[in-house]
Amino acid sequence: MSTKIIKTLVKKEMLDVFRDKKTVIMMLVIPVILYPLIFIGAMQVVAMISSSMEAQNYRIAVDAEDDGAFSRMLAEKGQKDDGSKASEAGGGRTEESGGAEEDADGENYTITLVDAGSITDYERALNDEEIDVYVSGAMQNGKMQYDIYYLSSATNSSYARNIVLDVFDEFKEELTEEKIRAAGLDVHEILEPVLYENKDTASSEQSLGSIMGAVLPFMLIISLMMGTMYPAIDTTAGERERGTLETILTLPVTSRQLIISKFLTVALIGIISALLNIFSMGGLAFYMYQIMDMQTETQSFEIAKFLPAILVCMLAVFAFSLFVSAVTMCVTSFARSYKEANNYITPLMLVIMLTGYIGFIPNIELTQTMAMIPVANICLLIKNMLIFKIDYTAIAVVLLSNVAYAVLAILFLSRIYDSESILFGDGKGGMQLFERRSNLQKGGVPTVSDVWFVVSLTIVLILYAGSMLQLKFGLAGVFGTQLLILFIPLFVVVYTKRDLCMTYGFRKTGIKNFLGGIFLIAGFIPINLVISVGLVSLLPDSAENVVTVFDELMSGNLLSVLFVIALAPAVCEEMMFRGMIFHAMKEKYRISTAIVIVAVLFGIYHMSLVKLIPTGLLGFVICYVAYRADSIYPAMLMHFLNNAFSVLISCCPEKMESVFPVLYRETLRFSDVMQLLGIGLILVGIGLVILQKGKIRGRENKMQKGIE
Template sequence: MRIKIIKEIFKKEVLDIVRDRKSIFMMLVVPVLLYPIIMMLLMGVMNTSVNKMTSEGIKIGFSSKPSKEILEIIDVENQKREKEAYLGNIKVENNVKNYKHKLEKGDIDAYIDNSSSKSDYKVYINSASDESGIKSNTIFSIMNKYKVKMSEKEIEKYNLNSEKILEPIKYKKVDITNNAKKVGILLGQVIPFVLIIGVLFGCIYPAIDVMAGEKERGTLETLFSLPISNMELVIGKYLAVSISAILTSILNIISMSCTLGYFMKAKSIYDLSEIKINYTSLGGSIFITIISIILFAMVVSALAMCICSFAKTFKEAQNYITPLMLMIMVPAYISMIPNIYLNRITATIPVINISLLIKSVLSLNTNMKMVGLVFIVNLIFVFISLVLLSKIFNSEDILFGEKRNFKLIQSRSSMKKGSIPGISDGILVYVLAFLSLLYISPILMMKIGIFGNTINQIILAMIPILVAIYIKADFKKIFSINKIKIIDFIRAVITWIIGLILMSLLTGILIKIFPEQIEVSKELNNIIKSSGNIVTQILLFAVTPAICEEILFRGFIFAAFRDKKTFGENDEKYIAFAIVTSGILFGIMHLDFIRIIPTSILGMIMAYNVYKSKSIFSSMGIHFLNNFMSVVAVNITTTAIICLI
């Protein structure tokens, strides 16, 4: 891939997006002007409505003349209300007939039947005409005061202390939640939905324009006739759409923050001026929110482009994109539902995980393990979306023809014996393995315990083997099945020792920064110790991963990412690219936040040894040796911080 070409495609697409009025409207006008105006209008209408309700006064109808105690309480309430210029008085009407008709017409706000008994009252209201509940709350407050007053009167008949009897204890509510967290909880219910919708609107019109718009204008054919690869074209267009979605979401954040700041300074029915926000504590939450939105924008942009690629006109693309909007908008409401939080299950569900992550970080209730899991899951979905997009761009029937015969994997009959997988094949295998780890492994572990993880390890090895069989691959070349020399074995041991030292240092630093993550290491230690005797532990945690994971990563994925077409036939950069990328993907697969960086480094060391020795047995040896030492360490001491991979 040529960076210069991608830059030119990116510039061209950005200019096209900027020229399109609909895209500019959705990217700039909606977040910068429309949202604040709508929020101000809503707040103004709500203030006006509440002021109107309170200034109208309250009319209470009685079936007969009320007791003097009730009238005294109403008089005291009216004296208080007269001090407030905007509050209307409470009026009383006696001997009301046909109360239902009067309640429906609004002649009275409540009817109190006091004819049957002095101690048994029925209060009739019409909630349809008092939606806010302001009037009914005042009426029931009067009745409660009347009840207390009559209780005191009855108790005093027996020369008893009514205060001690009615209030034997006193308590005071003390909320330990700080103001920043209160604000975060309030914002965490609404902001995720608004941001997700902002991203959706920010990418839809650019995606339609760069795909269906290009077809309608007849310029897509011209692009394909240029001396550029399909992948360069895909990435250039994808970056342009993603940037527009990210820009829209950032403008949404700025716009909402400014609008919120305005309301905090101004008086409203929700008097936010009393709330003091600790902006330093919210800084980390805002940073995580921005990263989450960027990842989400990348996923949605790729999906929108995939869908729009099936349309031939702008109007047709708008029809196709509607189901995607519904699929994203409905799960986005999850942040508004109470008692639903981010956990290991919800963190793996697209859209829901982003919504709940933003809700949790704004509520200052951040679990870094869950944050890492959400980031990893969304990165995987970015990979999936890009694989689909690249496959679509390689299908001219989809882009230009009437046919719809889209194939994720090339037909086996068109492949030659001894084929070598490309990057898209490597990503596809990684995605399948990741989905197996994410969804199949937990089910197996619930059913058969730790042995379920071993079965999933075998599945991880079978995925690349089956794909290699399908593409008629050269097994010896792809999986580097060669004898290992003594010099290669010595190099492997030395580099592993260096890697182990580096991993231990990084793990120590990460635990210092995130001390709560030491629980992850303790959980892992307990899992190992509870799996059986030391021989069983070695088989489960050293032998099986050393074989299965190496077949997947240093076998198929490393071979796929060594595809010379990525950087050009004579450019050796593809080796470094394959070593680094396969190592990072290996680290991500381990999911736990504290293990991702150290494991990625050891993954790179193992890939380097496979490249130098041309034998997968060098990485299998390192993998086994590392995990074997970890298992031994767990059995020797309970405080070991192991580097299991």
């Protein structure tokens, strides 16, 4: 019964999707018609470019004190070419004995020697493209020193320079031979004391495979993604937008049956479009190969040898299409309309493409861990198959992990389709920033969408402007960055007429909350130290970088460093993270979710892989206190203490070392680790207990207020 229902639903979805023009265009027209057209067009453009090159005449001026030796050589070369061109114009290959010269790319050219005397200002002549290369030469310490002037921004000049360099090589060789002969020695003996030759042991199939391996996996990933993207949107967000979702829910069909049939439809269409892409590109490659075969005698390939590779690639395409369909549908299911779904899918595509690039990093092998990383594993698997590197366990892991991820995503999806807030929910928490300001109601905290917008804007700005400020102005630049963090969100908060106290948590709180915060941060610092050292030992190279950048900043006056590195972030970063972001997230999500979001954002904001986890944890601890205390002030104090401690470690190493010798050890011993963790945990425990008490008092206050 269930399979019959799913079959019917799949049939319906397929009909529905295929009767839409957009899908057909994406699936059929692009791979089957557009690719070959683009390809043929590109080939013609290339042919045009190369034919325009052949006719090129380069103007070279030589002004050298070598009695015209180099100019003669140049002229000889240019003339020979000229001759060959004249005699064999359009004849293809030249086989004149003595050999008309061809440059490395096998193109013909002519050289016109321009009288150097007529050029007064060679720079201007080059800039005006009157000449392509200017060569000057003068005797220096008994040797000729030639300077080659060219204009790298002009294509002709660059080509001409390459020709001049080639001629110089020959010129040098001739002179060398002359000198050797003059000394009465055997030229060959001296110039070629050893002989060597390249011998490629890769079979012709392997070398073809390695070329294909560089292109094919990525093409497959892109085409599968493009193929699944549209049906994924259509069957989820599209169905909701057209209002048919409620209809289908009136039917005696479980949400799992519904999801599975949608998923199968999307995956099937993905596979079809991927196969069309493969055949289209394969056809083109075959066509190219035939043409090349007619022109030159390349090695022959046995297509049959690729059979296992092709089979595994097909399986990989199936597994990957399951994965991509499931993931795309997870994203699009949250959208209420096409437009929204498109917005959601763009970042997903970027992530998938970036992960795909991992497969192209040289030296990355398909290890057991790599085989678990989606997208990259498919790239690597196909690459390996094409160079006949077959590892059955890896194949199994890749295929199974893709299927497993797909299953997980589907389970998640069927939970979504069960939850009514997604089905019947109203799109709350939209952007207020772009509403008419007069329409905005006063008070409250910013919406989550506003906050995401501000956060991404601020982080991007800091990435560019912040790092530039820091490089140029050092400590003052860091302060400038902090001001950005303070004022960009503040502007939005004020502009959208939010309540400042509520948004930022400017509320009085009990002394116990401050005390608890102090204990908590004091305990957190040693624990985090252990974690940081552990992480640094995993990534040794980047750690050194961090230290040097930090050291440069610390070289100022202690008070100003404390102000910029400890006090300013304590105010500015807290207002943004534990203030605006936390309070906005708290409105929409559960408290635990909100705290985790703040922690993750805080970690990402520090933009360093090594610092990601330690700063994330710091953000978590501080955010927890801000939540318990219902105020931002203890959070600010904690942030200040944490940063001030790091400043002191760098600025007054002598004093600090006498108090905390453990901080300056190259490596931590096991006993150190235990000690640090022990002290840290005790302090954290005390802090938590104090916080518990503080909270009760806070609650009592609230209750009293309520009664009043």
